[in-house]
Amino acid sequence: MVDESGRHEDAYEAVFSALAHPARRRVLLTIYFNGGSMAAGEIAAVFSHAWQTTTRHLQILEAAGLLSSARDGRMRIYHLERKRLDLVRDWLAHFSITPDPTKEAP
């Protein structure tokens, strides 16, 4: 997928960038410990930010695939996409692959 600027934004970049902000990490934990789903307003109530600011964080998390959402009446319910966090695990797993022994440090 290519963003507006034409830059090739891969999934890793979207996910790691989304996780770089403390408020967004907290959003994910908040939803998780609430059972996996929460209305936007409930989430926003947790933060001292203006709710519009939290809206923006939710959009970034959804764009990264870490949340999905659905309207429910006049509320929007955000749902944690736990599987997406596996991307991070996958990246970390690279550091368990044995490096090329010909380049091993002496």
Added chain:
Amino acid sequence: MVDESGRHEDAYEAVFSALAHPARRRVLLTIYFNGGSMAAGEIAAVFSHAWQTTTRHLQILEAAGLLSSARDGRMRIYHLERKRLDLVRDWLAHFSITPDPTKEAP
């Protein structure tokens, strides 16, 4: 472990922010697959950026604790701090803790 500013919480932010940039993730992988250590110049040679730009990335990674460095003659050797990546694993582990069942989704 406590970072230089004395705030433990910021370690997550430093690490996740450092990992948010593709070049910095690639630096870590490059060093890892080179045996865990590499001179700044060798690392810079991998990228099309100006080397001063890579220097900055190396500083950010070191500030996050993901790299350490030591002078060796006229070179600076950067060493991957694999243990620091455990911070990421630790954060992910939160999502394996069973949430409070009283708040379980119906």
Added chain:
DNA sequence: AAAATATTCAGCATGTACGCTGAATATTGA
């Protein structure tokens, strides 16, 4: 000491992130 090598520092331009506020949209209930 001078030159070559390896790396970092300083400063600049540009773009984006993140907070805010005010207005707009969508849905529900009286």
Added chain:
DNA sequence: TCAATATTCAGCGTACATGCTGAATATTTT
């Protein structure tokens, strides 16, 4: 339909990130 509720959109200012170039520093070699 009007008012209330829930959320999003649009625009703004500030700050920081990231690329660049040119100069500075430190070390080794000649």
